[in-house]
Amino acid sequence: MLKIEELLHVAKESALIAGKILLEGYGTSFKIMNKEGKNNLVTEYDFKAEKAIIENIKKYYPDHIFLAEESGKTGTNTETVRWIIDPLDGTVNFAHSMPIFSVSIAAEYQGEILCGVIYQPVLNELFYASKGNGAFMNDIKISVSENPDFESAFLVTGFPYNVNTNPHNCIDHFVSIIQRGIPIRRLGSAAVDMAYVACGRFDGFWEINLNPWDVAAGIIIVEEAGGKVTQYDLEKYKIFDDSILVTNGLIHNIISVDLMNSSCKRCNDD
Ligand code: IPD
Ligand code: CA
Ligand code: CA
Numbered sequence: 001m002l003k004i005e006e007l008l009h010v011a012k013e014s015a016l017i018a019g020k021i022l023l024e025g026y027g028t029s030f031k032i033m034n035k036e037g038k039n040n041l042v043t044e045y046d047f048k049a050e051k052a053i054i055e056n057i058k059k060y061y062p063d064h065i066f067l068a069e070e071s072g073k074t075g076t077n078t079e080t081v082r083w084i085i086d087p088l089d090g091t092v093n094f095a096h097s098m099p100i101f102s103v104s105i106a107a108e109y110q111g112e113i114l115c116g117v118i119y120q121p122v123l124n125e126l127f128y129a130s131k132g133n134g135a136f137m138n139d140i141k142i143s144v145s146e147n148p149d150f151e152s153a154f155l156v157t158g159f160p161y162n163v164n165t166n167p168h169n170c171i172d173h174f175v176s177i178i179q180r181g182i183p184i185r186r187l188g189s190a191a192v193d194m195a196y197v198a199c200g201r202f203d204g205f206w207e208i209n210l211n212p213w214d215v216a217a218g219i220i221i222v223e224e225a226g227g228k229v230t231q232y233d234l235e236k237y238k239i240f241d242d243s244i245l246v247t248n249g250l251i252h253n254i255i256s257v258d259l260m261n262s263s264c265k266r267c268n269d270d
Pocket of ligand 2: 089
């Protein structure tokens with residue numbers, strides 16, 4: 001029998017352990033390597049944090065399986081919980097001593113995300129949610145913004161690492177919305193972007209080509225905070241889909257229309 005509150009406890013504990021490791025490295029000089037794509041960095045702290053998270057979860061659940069950014073898939077038992085982990089979301093920020101980065105951990109069972117945690121160590125902000133129990137930041141209940149007006153919305157987006165070669169690069173979307181005079185930020189951590197929609201700091205977020213570990217925790221946190229998560233075309237979002245649109249629910253349809261009308265709508269077509 002799966003106890004969701006117990007899973008959430010382990011997720012939170014693991015995120016705090018990883019956050020401590022990241023803070024030890026933050027601002028020091030450490031090894032930085034390149035991954036596929038231009039300026040797609042990975043540091044020794046991505047690996048250290050991931051190892052610590054997996055070790056901690058395994059202490060409680062030796063038979064659970066993992067999908068983690070740096071170590072990929074581990075374990076074969078599909079009848080059990082799968083932990084989806086980004087040990088350091090915002091590596092490029094971290095590598096440049098920019099304080100916006102996070103740890104993202106979700107527990108999924110048979111395709112359903114049961115709980116998720118996003119931890120921003122520099123601000124000591126722990127966002128979390130479990131199915132049916134609401135969303136929280138440092139134990140205070142959070143909810144999405146109540147702004148129904150697209151023209152006064154505060155938005156955030158991101159760009160894939162292959163933006164220089166990817167024809168579906170999101171720039172058209174960015175231009176189309178920014179030209180209306182609507183403020184858009186680019187923080188560099190998709191998990192933070194989603195956590196900030198969940199707590200009402202942003203009204204909406206969109207991006208293409210994200211990976212399951214970037215979004216799994218964010219999805220349940222946003223949904224439990226009363227927000228909406230779909231693909232650009234409003235189809236249900238599953239963690240391997242190409243486009244993601246995350247909002248307070250009230251400006252969802254209007255942003256979807258804008259995204260679909262700017263040329264990057266192709267990214268949903270192929
Ligand atoms: C990246 C961040 C960034 C997003 C990229 C992601 P990483 O994750 O979430 O905000 O724009 O697409 O890959 O590489 O820092 O874990
Ligand atoms: Ca990431
Ligand atoms: Ca990462």
